[in-house]
Amino acid sequence: MxxxxxxxxxxxxxxxxxxxxxxxxxxxxxxxxxxxxxxxxxxxxxxxxxxxxxxxxxxxxxxxxxxxxxxxxxxxxxxxxxxxxxxxxxxxxxxxxxxxxxxxxxxxxxxxxxxxxxxxxxxxxxxxxxxxxxxSLGVEPLSAAFTVDCLRQAFSRRHGPVKPVLMDGKLVVGIGNIYASESLFRAGISPLRPASGISRPRCELLVAAVRETLSDAIAAGGSSIRDYVHSDGGAGCFQVQAAVYERAGEPCRRCTGQVRQIRQAGRSTYYCPSCQH
DNA sequence: ATTCCCTCCTGCGCGC
DNA sequence: TGCGCGCAGGAGGGAA
The missing domain is CATH 3.20.190.10 (MutM-like, N-terminal)
Incomplete structure (x- = not known):
């Protein structure tokens, strides 16, 4: 979860x-x-x-x-x-x-x-x-060590699609299947784009997007998807704000397009083809 | 070295 | 109503 x-x-x-x-x-x-x-x-x-x-x-x-x-x-x-x-x-x-x-x-x-x-x-x-x-875990995404240079270094030898790379805990920790999709949407980056080919300005966007997505989710009390419950029994409410995750076929919140669901490395990925390139 | 596939396990929703 | 199937927040191991 x-x-x-x-x-x-x-x-x-x-x-x-x-x-x-x-x-x-x-x-x-x-x-x-x-x-x-x-x-x-x-x-x-x-x-x-x-x-x-x-x-x-x-x-x-x-x-x-x-x-x-x-x-x-x-x-x-x-x-x-x-x-x-x-x-x-x-x-x-x-x-x-x-x-x-x-x-x-x-x-x-x-x-x-x-x-x-x-x-x-x-x-x-x-x-x-x-x-x-x-x-052998990677950098904490909410720490000062998670910088554009750090992300570019991590991406430099990774030629596969960025979304599974973003989920690799050897590079950056804590980004799972939900927040990988959400962060890429926020950054306007296609999950299919090869990690090594992402420009510095786009990496800057992605670092900011990851930070904001994770911080917002913490502030909102975590995700309420499926069986997640807090230690006090209350449910989180991030799902209400999910831009793309589990929204296949639904309208994009930013444009008139539809959220698409694909499969990457055995996991579902959600994105908006017209907002993310 | 990187990338993909499979596996561990239970529960749920769906189609038939 | 029930059964089988596919899928679900993770992540390590092994094969290509």
């Missing part, structure tokens, strides 16, 4: 509830996610305190310190994961896989498709970025 904005909205929602809290117990009901949940998580986290809640790409990082030492919990929500606070005694539902039991509430991870991850990186918070799943 979640791309960068949804993960960031989730982080913003859970951070004030989690920081400073003591973890009473951890319950792993379903260890089999995309990778097995490391069983040592239970003894390591029992009695530990949560010091910070950070985000890197689409991963949430819970920095913890306790009797078993310090380390960070890495959580990825995959396609269908969500984190919610529930009161003690809340009945377990079918896809509730992990509980972080705090003093007055439980942080519960549910993930029907089980494409998510819960991992552990021992050591101080700075070391968490060296975990194998994080070590």
């Amino acid at each position: 979640p791309e960068l904005p949804e993960v960031e909205v989730c982080r913003l929602g859970i951070e004030p509830e989690l920081v400073g809290q003591l973890i009473h117990t951890v319950v792993i009901r379903t260890p089999r996610l995309r990778q097995p949940i490391p069983p040592e998580l239970v003894p390591l986290l029992t009695g530990a305190r949560i010091l910070a809640v950070r985000r890197r790409a689409k991963y949430l990082l819970l920095d913890c310190a306790g009797p078993g030492g310090e380390g960070s919990v890495l959580i990825h929500l995959g396609m269908s994961g969500n984190l919610r606070f529930v009161p003690p005694g809340q009945p377990i539902e079918k896809h509730d896989h992990v509980d972080l039991v705090l003093s007055t509430q439980i942080l519960r991870l549910a993930d029907p498709r089980r494409f998510g991850l819960v991992l552990w990186q021992p050591g101080p918070p700075a070391l968490s970025l060296q975990h194998p799943v994080l070590a």
